[in-house]
Amino acid sequence: MSAYKDLTEQKLSLEKELLGPYRLVVGLEIHMHVKTDHGMFCACSTEGVYDAPSNTHTCPVCLGLPGALPVPNEDAIKQTHRLGIAFHCELNKESRFDRKHYFYPDLPKGYQISQYLKPLCGEGYLDLPTGSRVELERIHLEEDTAKSFHEGGKTLIDFNKSGMPLIEMVTKPSIHSAWEAAEFGRQVREIVRYLGVSDADMEKGQMRVEPNISLQTAEMAKNGKLPDYKVEIKNINSFKFMEKAILYEIKRQREILESGEVPLQENRGYDEASGETVPQRSKEEAHDYRYFPEPDIPPMSFDGAYFEDLKKTVKRLPEETKKELIEEKGLSRQEADVLVSEDLVDLLYGVVDLGVVFDEAVNLLVNRPEYREFSAEEFAAKIKEQSNKIEDMAALETVVGEVLAENPQVVAEIESGKDSAKEYLLGQVMRKTKGKADPVIVRRLLTTRFQG
Ligand SMILES: [Zn+2]
Structure with missing residues (x-):
């Protein structure tokens, strides 16, 4: 724990210096592919889709052909709710899909089926190991868009990814450090993997993160007033890069503010080579999407029994389990990390119930990987x-x-x-x-x- 604490303190004091009199305000949008066997609104298989030849996982529904009707993927809805439960979210009993209109070649229908006014999950939160709380605005479900390639002056489009179930998690502007923004992202990745909601492989584009960043004066912070601009960094596929992009934005925005100007509200991209953010094509404002309820999908309602059943499938969060192992059982953070990330906690308590001494069981599980393969009974028999x-x-x-x-x-x-x-x-x-x-x-x- 102390090495982690040292690192956190070091990171935060560096940021404090960069910020000077300002306070960082960051909100995150995180997109994650759902681990499920078929598309969000069609029967296209998700199996092997990341390595498949272009345009082999498509059908009339995800290509937006006339007359094709979308049917929601029930499993994807359940996974989104499970994630909401893990993040202490308000679970909305009434929810619906909406059409979000914009014209872009990667969107064959001319709109994306998403959720606007009635997302599956409302406000929630996550406590970070640093002690800070990140507040969530919502978690909703939508379909992914296609992927375009720009080659030799031409644009090629691969529709395999189009129509794959995509969870979008939106935080409130409740993060005040680049390091904590990255920590939050890492926690989310760990949690979705732990719950089996997503594989969240960032290199495959299964998880993407978009921070929106602005700087607040002390006066604004005191009055709870947010800056009247924000800069959004699009499609970052690594938490380390996100941290660097935010640090770069702190410097850039502070210079603009100190010269008496206000930074432009815009989308920027992160250039890995130079470590700088660069302006991108600006997308329409939210009110230009002309959302309206998806007429081909009836509104959804969920009852208490449905949520109670789902709650039984949501294991405790890894960080909560680690906290208990460290604070109540006296383990080191390293031991707790191994036990939780290797999914050994149930086995640990199982063998302790069979009479094995707690410290001995921890020692063997952490240091002797062959013991991790045993059932609790086999483990206890071996000790005996x-x-x-x-x-x-x-x-x-x-x-x-x-x-x-x-x-x-x-x-x-x-x-x-x-x-x-x-x-x-x-x-x-x-x-x-x-x-x-x-x-x-x-x-x-x-x-x-x-x-x-
Ligand atoms: Zn399809």
């Missing part, structure tokens, strides 16, 4: 078997002691250098144990006895 062996060892030592006491001349001969006389003692031990002793171990015991 070993302690039996240790008891046997104690019994053997007693027999060796007896044989030595009964044969003082032989002992004297060995001590005066006649090493071969040990074989006689070995024979005596084997006789006394009726041949059950392991001669290798008896020899070792005798050797130890006559050393030094």
Whole structure:
């Protein structure tokens, strides 16, 4: 924990210096592909879709052909709700899909089916290991768009990804550090993997993050007033880059503010090579999307029993479990990290219930990966078997002691250098144990006895 604390303090003090009199305000939009077997509104398989040849996972629905009707993916809806439960979100009993209109070649229908006024999940939060709380605005479900490639002056489009279920998580502007923004992203990734909601592989584009960034004066912070501009950095696929992009924006925006201007409200991209953010094509404002309820999908309603059943499928959050292991059980952060990330906590408590000492179980699970493959029963049996062996060892030592006491001349001969006389003692031990002793171990015991 202390190494983590040191790192956090170091990061935060660096940011404080960069910010000077200003306070950072960051909100995040995180998009994640849902781990499910078919499309958001069509039957296209998601299996192997990331490596498949272009335009092989398509159908009339996701290509937006006339007359095709969307049917919502129930599993994707459940996964989104499970995520909402994990983030303590308000679960909306009434929800619906809306059409979000904009014209772009990666959107064959001319609109995206998303959620606007009635998302699946409302406000929630997550507490970070740094101690800060990130507040969530909403979690909703939508369909992903296609991917375009610009090659030799032409634009090519691959529709495989189009229509894949996409969760969008939106935080409030409640993050005040680049380091904590990145920490939040890492936590979200860990949680969605832990719950099986998404594989969240950022290199495959399964998870993308967009921070919106502005700087507040102390006066505004005091009055709870947000800056009247924000800069959004689009499609970042690494938390390290996001942290760097935010740090760059702090410097850039502070310079503009100190010159008496207000930074332009715009979308920017992050250039990995230069470490700078650069202006991007500006997208229409939210009110230009002309949202309206999707007429082909009836509104959804969910009852309490449905949510209660889902809650049973949501395990405790990794960070909450780690916190308990560290604060209540006295484990190091490293041990807690291994146990939680390798999904060993249930096994740990299972073997403890079967009588294995807590510290011994932790030690074996952390340091001896072969123990992680056992069931709780096998694990406990293995421990018992070993302690039996240790008891046997104690019994053997007693027999060796007896044989030595009964044969003082032989002992004297060995001590005066006649090493071969040990074989006689070995024979005596084997006789006394009726041949059950392991001669290798008896020899070792005798050797130890006559050393030094
Ligand atoms: Zn399809």
